[in-house]
Amino acid sequence: MPTATAPAITYKIPRRRHPVLQFMVQQPLGAAGLAFIVLMAVCALFAPWVAPYDPLDVDYSSMLAAPSADHWLGTDSFGRDVLSRIIFGARTALAVGFLASFTGSTIGAVTGVVSAYFGGKIDLVIQRIMDVLLSFPIIVLAITVVAVLGKNIILGVDVNLVVAIGLPMIPKVARVVRSSALAIRELPYIDAARTAGYSDTRIIFRHMVPNVVAPYLIMITAFVAQAILAEASLSFLGLGVTEPTASWGLMLSGAAADFYQQAPWMIVFPGIAISLAVFAFNLFGDSLRDWLDPKIKL
Amino acid sequence: MRKALLLAGAVLLAVAGAAGAQTPRSGGLLKFAVGAEPPNYDCHANSSFAFIHPVRPHYNTLLKFDTTKYPAVKGDLAESWTVAKDGLTYTFRLRKGVKFHDGTTFTAEDIKATYERIRKPPQGVLSLREAAYVDISSIETPDPNTVVFKLSKPNASMLSNFASPWDCVYSAARLKKDPRFPERNIMGTGPFTFEEHVAGSHWRGRRFKDYFEKGKPYLEGFLAIFVAGAPMVNALAAGEVLAEFRGHSPADRDRIVKTLGDKAVVQESPWVCSLVVTFNTKKKPFDDARVRRALSVAIDRWGGAQALSKVALVRHVGGVLRPGYEFAANEKELMSYPGFSKDVNGSRAQAKKLLQETGVPNLTFTLTNRNVAMPYTPVGVFLIDQWRQIGVNVKHDQLETKLYLAAQQRDNPTFDAALDFNCDFMDEPNLQLLKYLSHDRSAINYAQQTDRTLDDLFDKQSGELDRKKRYAILRDFERRALDQAYTIPTIWWHRIIVTNRALKGWHITPSHYVGQDLTDVWLE
Numbered sequence: 001m002p003t004a005t006a007p008a009i010t011y012k013i014p015r016r017r018h019p020v021l022q023f024m025v026q027q028p029l030g031a032a033g034l035a036f037i038v039l040m041a042v043c044a045l046f047a048p049w050v051a052p053y054d055p056l057d058v059d060y061s062s063m064l065a066a067p068s069a070d071h072w073l074g075t076d077s078f079g080r081d082v083l084s085r086i087i088f089g090a091r092t093a094l095a096v097g098f099l100a101s102f103t104g105s106t107i108g109a110v111t112g113v114v115s116a117y118f119g120g121k122i123d124l125v126i127q128r129i130m131d132v133l134l135s136f137p138i139i140v141l142a143i144t145v146v147a148v149l150g151k152n153i154i155l156g157v158d159v160n161l162v163v164a165i166g167l168p169m170i171p172k173v174a175r176v177v178r179s180s181a182l183a184i185r186e187l188p189y190i191d192a193a194r195t196a197g198y199s200d201t202r203i204i205f206r207h208m209v210p211n212v213v214a215p216y217l218i219m220i221t222a223f224v225a226q227a228i229l230a231e232a233s234l235s236f237l238g239l240g241v242t243e244p245t246a247s248w249g250l251m252l253s254g255a256a257a258d259f260y261q262q263a264p265w266m267i268v269f270p271g272i273a274i275s276l277a278v279f280a281f282n283l284f285g286d287s288l289r290d291w292l293d294p295k296i297k298l
Numbered sequence: 299m300r301k302a303l304l305l306a307g308a309v310l311l312a313v314a315g316a317a318g319a320q321t322p323r324s325g326g327l328l329k330f331a332v333g334a335e336p337p338n339y340d341c342h343a344n345s346s347f348a349f350i351h352p353v354r355p356h357y358n359t360l361l362k363f364d365t366t367k368y369p370a371v372k373g374d375l376a377e378s379w380t381v382a383k384d385g386l387t388y389t390f391r392l393r394k395g396v397k398f399h400d401g402t403t404f405t406a407e408d409i410k411a412t413y414e415r416i417r418k419p420p421q422g423v424l425s426l427r428e429a430a431y432v433d434i435s436s437i438e439t440p441d442p443n444t445v446v447f448k449l450s451k452p453n454a455s456m457l458s459n460f461a462s463p464w465d466c467v468y469s470a471a472r473l474k475k476d477p478r479f480p481e482r483n484i485m486g487t488g489p490f491t492f493e494e495h496v497a498g499s500h501w502r503g504r505r506f507k508d509y510f511e512k513g514k515p516y517l518e519g520f521l522a523i524f525v526a527g528a529p530m531v532n533a534l535a536a537g538e539v540l541a542e543f544r545g546h547s548p549a550d551r552d553r554i555v556k557t558l559g560d561k562a563v564v565q566e567s568p569w570v571c572s573l574v575v576t577f578n579t580k581k582k583p584f585d586d587a588r589v590r591r592a593l594s595v596a597i598d599r600w601g602g603a604q605a606l607s608k609v610a611l612v613r614h615v616g617g618v619l620r621p622g623y624e625f626a627a628n629e630k631e632l633m634s635y636p637g638f639s640k641d642v643n644g645s646r647a648q649a650k651k652l653l654q655e656t657g658v659p660n661l662t663f664t665l666t667n668r669n670v671a672m673p674y675t676p677v678g679v680f681l682i683d684q685w686r687q688i689g690v691n692v693k694h695d696q697l698e699t700k701l702y703l704a705a706q707q708r709d710n711p712t713f714d715a716a717l718d719f720n721c722d723f724m725d726e727p728n729l730q731l732l733k734y735l736s737h738d739r740s741a742i743n744y745a746q747q748t749d750r751t752l753d754d755l756f757d758k759q760s761g762e763l764d765r766k767k768r769y770a771i772l773r774d775f776e777r778r779a780l781d782q783a784y785t786i787p788t789i790w791w792h793r794i795i796v797t798n799r800a801l802k803g804w805h806i807t808p809s810h811y812v813g814q815d816l817t818d819v820w821l822e
Binding site for chain 2: 238243257
């Protein structure tokens, strides 16, 4: 008796690409931003080997020299190499940018989750404090904090500057994270955890915080750009890092303002560096949001 | 740039010629820029242009400098004066009919109370120029219009001291009630009454209708706007303000002249002003003269002056007195002092050796500086670079004027080294050397040292009326001061002022403290 054999069904399991590759294919602009950020980070990390000169080397025989083979981006009013100062300035920008953004976003995220989890009066009080902080423009709040705290350099980084820039980020992150956490709080597994007798701290940090990591990461990335701009603005206003430290904002102020007609390279190149860095972080942040958000994926 | 300077020079000559033929006009509000704000309102406790430019128009002094014939002095509240042949008695005949802004009448008692406050400040009152008047033994007021100063010994600079713009005359009645009254109040006999001070914005004065010089001041009022750096240069170039009376860098001068064209008037002068580095001698390792000397020797002043003069308002190499002044050291003498050799490499090797000897070859310290860009920032960067070349690592802390002054003036200061200014209203060893006098004798010596050898030399030169002998004593003082290096001179300034042609009656002098009462200023 002839028997019929059912045709073998073969399932083709889609090949999973590496997440980084997947991100690059799906978000080419974000990948370009990421590439620039990586390039900037490499330059910052290996600045002493990448930069053609020591950024602090004063050379009075080359004051205000135009871009040339010796100094690709020219020199400033002290004869210091502009390219080298931009490369070393990336260290200041990234250090302050990442630290401020990480600190502000982390405190904001925890505050947002705590506020959402407890609700009631605790939520009310925390949110009103956030309202007060939100009522100040970021730069005004940062100027106030820097003016009150002064400078406190630890391992080459002005900690008070990091606090000044990170503080205004807290309420923004807290608001966004709180809205995600409010939805998570109502999910059955949180009720289950409560019923099992877990402590509030355990529920918050083991079960809620990991579920708000996506918005948290997106906001960190977005705020790095804001922090770089804030650092440049504060340095420009004389409240950030001081001479002779290489800083993009500082390169735009002081003597650069005096000689911008005679030596435009003193302001053009640091300006381009700030713009590119902010643009790269914004591109990467936006793309990361699109990539991580399942609704946008659908 | 050469074109711009020629143009400015032509404008200067043309305007000078025209001004001679012009009659002053009354009225108008003078708007001028001031690069920083006064920390308080007390003339006797201040030392910055940020104070004198907005505050001086509210006060008179006993004498004042004639800005057209500097350094000649003329009467302000004094109508006439005589000096005894032995140089021990100064008698001033005072003007009659002078009123304070509150309507009370000015008398000799006000002069006495003012100078008593300066030379013997009551507890809680800061008098920065106490040491300049130490030779006054008594002040007498035989009648309401006469004041007599008796000196314990002759003092070569006493008459010029009475023209000090810092010696604002206060009301004796107000001081009796509260010796600290001037710290928070403006009340003088000056050509302008105080109208308002809006912190961070401006200072406004209005013409004093009962001013003793009839027809003066010409201006209806003045508005001092607190603005610095590029915005100040832009305001001047746009005609929003007519002047900034402290000084501009060569780059700023060229920018303003280029924009203002024939409306610009440029005036230049040597400047009785230098930046000095003060070491906190109460702190290790700055209590060791070899460390201080090493840091002084490491500075290439000659090369620095040449380079920085292109981008900053510093230009001249000098010791403790302004180069070019009759009592200042000549170049040959200067080069024999530590820190003034033209052999840069030899000097640096010597500096490294000194640091090795003292056990601090990799010295690290903080340089406290002022956040006024010109010339504090370029000179600060220059010094840090010079010290870096002998292996010394310096952190730069630039503070707002009030904090910067407080860091040096507070009891038991904690700064390591500070970039201080030594600016005076005239060339006079008795003034410029106060920075180097022992701390218990000079409130403006922030190095905190006690050096009786320097004190004795100071007293000797001060009482020496023979110029040659005084010159020789000054060289001894200078050598000792630079050898011990408690406070070391860096580079002397060069004053450049650009005003709008509409501003008349103002003349440049080697001091940015002098000629700022605005009595003779008028607007075209």
